Amino acid sequence: MSNTPDKIKRYYKFIHFMLKYWNSDLFRQTSSVAMNDALTEEEKDHEFEQTPEELVEDLKEMGPTYIKLGQLLSTRPDLLPDEYLDALANLQDNVSPVPFEEVKEIIEKELGTKISKAFNSFEEKPLASASIGQVHRAELHSGKPVAVKVQRPGIAKKFMDDLETLDELTALAVKHLETAKTYAIDEVFAELRRILINELDYKKEAQNLKTLKRNLQDFENLIIPAPVEDYSTTRVLTMEFVSGKKITSLSPLRKMENDFSALVEELVEAYLQQIINDGFAHADPHPGNIKFTEENQIALIDLGMVARFTPQLQENLIELLLAISRSNGEKTAQTLLKMSELSEESQKKEFTKTVTDVIMESENSLAKDLQTGRILIQLNRLALNTHIKLPVEINILGKILLNLDQIVAMLDPEFDLRAAIQRNVHEIMRKKMVSELKPENFFSTLIESKHFIERMPERMNRITENLANNEFKLKIDAIDEKRVTDGFQKVANRITLGLIIAAMIIGASMLMQVPSDFTIFGYPGLAMLFFLLAAAGAIVISYVIIFKDENLQNKD
Numbered sequence: 001m002s003n004t005p006d007k008i009k010r011y012y013k014f015i016h017f018m019l020k021y022w023n024s025d026l027f028r029q030t031s032s033v034a035m036n037d038a039l040t041e042e043e044k045d046h047e048f049e050q051t052p053e054e055l056v057e058d059l060k061e062m063g064p065t066y067i068k069l070g071q072l073l074s075t076r077p078d079l080l081p082d083e084y085l086d087a088l089a090n091l092q093d094n095v096s097p098v099p100f101e102e103v104k105e106i107i108e109k110e111l112g113t114k115i116s117k118a119f120n121s122f123e124e125k126p127l128a129s130a131s132i133g134q135v136h137r138a139e140l141h142s143g144k145p146v147a148v149k150v151q152r153p154g155i156a157k158k159f160m161d162d163l164e165t166l167d168e169l170t171a172l173a174v175k176h177l178e179t180a181k182t183y184a185i186d187e188v189f190a191e192l193r194r195i196l197i198n199e200l201d202y203k204k205e206a207q208n209l210k211t212l213k214r215n216l217q218d219f220e221n222l223i224i225p226a227p228v229e230d231y232s233t234t235r236v237l238t239m240e241f242v243s244g245k246k247i248t249s250l251s252p253l254r255k256m257e258n259d260f261s262a263l264v265e266e267l268v269e270a271y272l273q274q275i276i277n278d279g280f281a282h283a284d285p286h287p288g289n290i291k292f293t294e295e296n297q298i299a300l301i302d303l304g305m306v307a308r309f310t311p312q313l314q315e316n317l318i319e320l321l322l323a324i325s326r327s328n329g330e331k332t333a334q335t336l337l338k339m340s341e342l343s344e345e346s347q348k349k350e351f352t353k354t355v356t357d358v359i360m361e362s363e364n365s366l367a368k369d370l371q372t373g374r375i376l377i378q379l380n381r382l383a384l385n386t387h388i389k390l391p392v393e394i395n396i397l398g399k400i401l402l403n404l405d406q407i408v409a410m411l412d413p414e415f416d417l418r419a420a421i422q423r424n425v426h427e428i429m430r431k432k433m434v435s436e437l438k439p440e441n442f443f444s445t446l447i448e449s450k451h452f453i454e455r456m457p458e459r460m461n462r463i464t465e466n467l468a469n470n471e472f473k474l475k476i477d478a479i480d481e482k483r484v485t486d487g488f489q490k491v492a493n494r495i496t497l498g499l500i501i502a503a504m505i506i507g508a509s510m511l512m513q514v515p516s517d518f519t520i521f522g523y524p525g526l527a528m529l530f531f532l533l534a535a536a537g538a539i540v541i542s543y544v545i546i547f548k549d550e551n552l553q554n555k556d
Contacts, residue, residue, distance in 0.1 A: 010165040017062060020050075052087030059088075064095075064131030064155065065162035068199075069192055071284075085377065097129040103136065103150050110233040118231060122148070131155070132199055132304075137241060145241035146228060147301075149202065156200050163193050191392070199304040202237035208303035209239060215278045219270050221263055223299040242299040244291035247407060258296060260411040267298060268417065269424040271404055275309060275397065276318050277428050283307035283396055285403045287410070307396045313339070317397065318425060324375060325421040329356030336379065340388050347386040354382050372417050373402025497541055504534040 050058075059070040070088045073080065080088070103126075104115050111118050119138045126134040133151040140146055166189050174186045198204055206227035213224040223242055231238035274281035282289075284305040291299040309317065316339050323331035333355040337348060362375055376398035383390045408415050466473075508530035518525035 006161065007165070010162060011169075013062060014165060014169060017058060017066075020058070052084045055084060056087050063158070063162065065159050065166075065192075065196070067131055068196055069166075069189075082374075095129055095131055097126045097134050098150075098152055100124040102153055103134070106150055106153060107148070107236055110236045111231060119146075119148075133202075138238075140228070140231075146231070146238050147225070147241045148231075149237040149239070151200070151202065151235040159196050159200065163189075163196065166192070195305060201234050202232060203234050205304050206232045206237055206239075208306050211280055212274075212282060212300070212303060212306075215274065215280065216270050219266055221266050221297045222270050223293070223297055224303075225299065225301060242291055242293065242301060244293040244297075244299055246288060247290045247292045247298070247410060248287040250292060250410060255411070260296070261415060263296060263298065264408050264412045264415050265420060265424075268404070268408070268420045269428070271400065272321070272421065272424045273428050275400070276314050276321070276425065277431065279309040279311065279314055281307045281309070281400060283400060285400060285407065287403070287406055290407060307393070307400065309393060313391070313393055317393075318429065321421050322425055324359060324372070325418040325425075327359050327362075327418075329359035332356075332359050332379070336383065336390060336394075337388070339394070340383065340390050342389075343387060345387040348388070351382060351386040351388055354386070355379060358382065372421075373398050373400070373405045376401060494541060494545070497537065501534045501537045501541075504530045504537075508534065 056070065059066045073085075073088055107115050107118070115122055120141045120143070122138040123136055126136050127147065128135045131152075132155055133149050136148045136150065138146050138148050170185050170189050206229065209224060209227050213226055216222050216224060225240035225242050228238040228240075271281065271285070282300050282303060282305075284302065285300065289300065289302040291301055293299060316335060319335045320332065320339075323329075323335055330352060333352040336355070337351070342348070358375065358378060376394060380390050380394055380398065405417070408417060508527045511524055511527035511530065514524060514527075516524040516526060520528040
């Protein structure tokens with residue numbers, strides 16, 4: 001827990017940021033989208049007071065936690081317009097490096113030895129510096145070049161303090177503001193907390209590197225640096241050094257001199273395998289995390305953020321990617337609906353129609369159009385507008401493909417990503433089916449079959465005995481018995497009330513013939529009272545039958 005003055009500063013910083021954007025037309029438009037209010041064409045094309053670049057700079061000034069928050073918001077098309085999503089997706093956290101003396105102190109404390117004993121050489125100037133850590137080039141005593149990632153001093157506490165502030169303020173917002181509930185900002189920050197806690201543990205990143213390297217070992221032109229476990233801890237990660245440049249720095253001349261279509265094909269196949277076969281994917285392949293080597297190979301160098309997909313979700317994603325690649329809008333919508341959470345307000349027909357239109361419009365697009373990932377982001381927005389909740393993995397997949405689109409477009413702008421998806425998905429499915437035919441995958445099925453066969457004679461004897469004794473019962477849970485009995489009771493009550501009203505009318509008619517000093521409107525008073533009571537009862541029961549029963553029917 002942090003002390004009170006620091007906590008007040010964090011509250012002030014966050015509230016100052018929120019006030020700036022809360023009163024802006026950017027927030028009002030996103031609020032209207034969240035509340036499903038219709039936007040005019042002028043509002044859709046409106047230029048906001050705060051530009052995407054200004055939002056990015058404000059988040060950078062807020063600190064590393066908010067930079068990560070901005071990167072996470074880039075997967076939420078329900079919150080911001082496209083140009084803001086693009087700016088946040090490319091948000092990088094280049095910050096001033098930590099002095100070498102502090103880096104040295106952290107390394108020696110974590111590894112339990114002098115830096116000169118652990119490494120043959122260690123470059124003081126970092127190769128890169130980010131909000132969580134910075135990377136230095138070094139060499140082991142064996143002569144092997146390595147990259148050493150060192151976590152910034154005090155960064156874990158800073159993140160946790162900021163997360164504590166965000167948790168408290170978002171809980172208040174969700175409790176008291178309808179818009180906050182609609183945005184589900186508590187879920188956004190819960191996801192942010194999970195991501196940050198994982199990124200702060202370099203042991204997990206080392207395990208991620210090992211897993212991805214093993215999964216992609218058959219791809220010759222893809223490099224995943226192996227961790228050096230004896231030199232890695234929670235705050236220090238040592239891995240193989242990969243020489244190369246950021247893929248964004250490729251010169252036009254190098255692109256002209258080389259045909260990268262085969263490399264792009266291999267990259268696409270590798271990511272499809274991660275998503276639909278391994279269920280474990282590099283979730284942040286933005287160009288800053290991709291190195292391009294002198295041998296024209298691609299290296300994935302940062303695995304702090306990974307995505308996991310369950311077997312059932314993998315099957316659905318296969319159907320989804322195939323449907324999109326074939327421009328089959330109706331199949332795309334059906335697959336998304338099968339994966340989604342639906343409510344009484346869900347507009348399935350409207351969603352299907354709109355999805356079909358979007359898929360048809362994007363047909364025949366090339367890599368330079370950056371369509372594949374953007375389509376998934378757009379489909380998520382359509383789902384929200386029609387009260388359909390897609391699984392969060394669709395957002396993650398959209399972000400992966402959006403970043404992948406950028407890399408593919410840099411290497412081969414004319415690459416047909418949809419055709420590549422069709423080619424590779426079929427091959428990956430074939431490999432998946434072959435792998436599932438291994439003997440070890442049948443053990444659970446054999447055990448279940450064994451239990452079924454063992455219990456079959458006993459169950460069959462019980463069924464035949466009940467049939468012979470005329471004791472066989474079939475229970476169908478298809479009718480709400482309480483509702484049926486309540487309905488019969490209402491019918492009986494209304495029939496009884498109707499008979500009483502009829503008897504009152506007949507009795508009143510007979511009393512009309514009896515002279516009386518007590519009169520109403522010149523008629524015998526007692527007879528008129530019965531008539532009025534009968535009329536009031538008839539009106540009440542008619543109202544209940546006409547209006548109340550109709551409302552009940554509408555609720556169903």
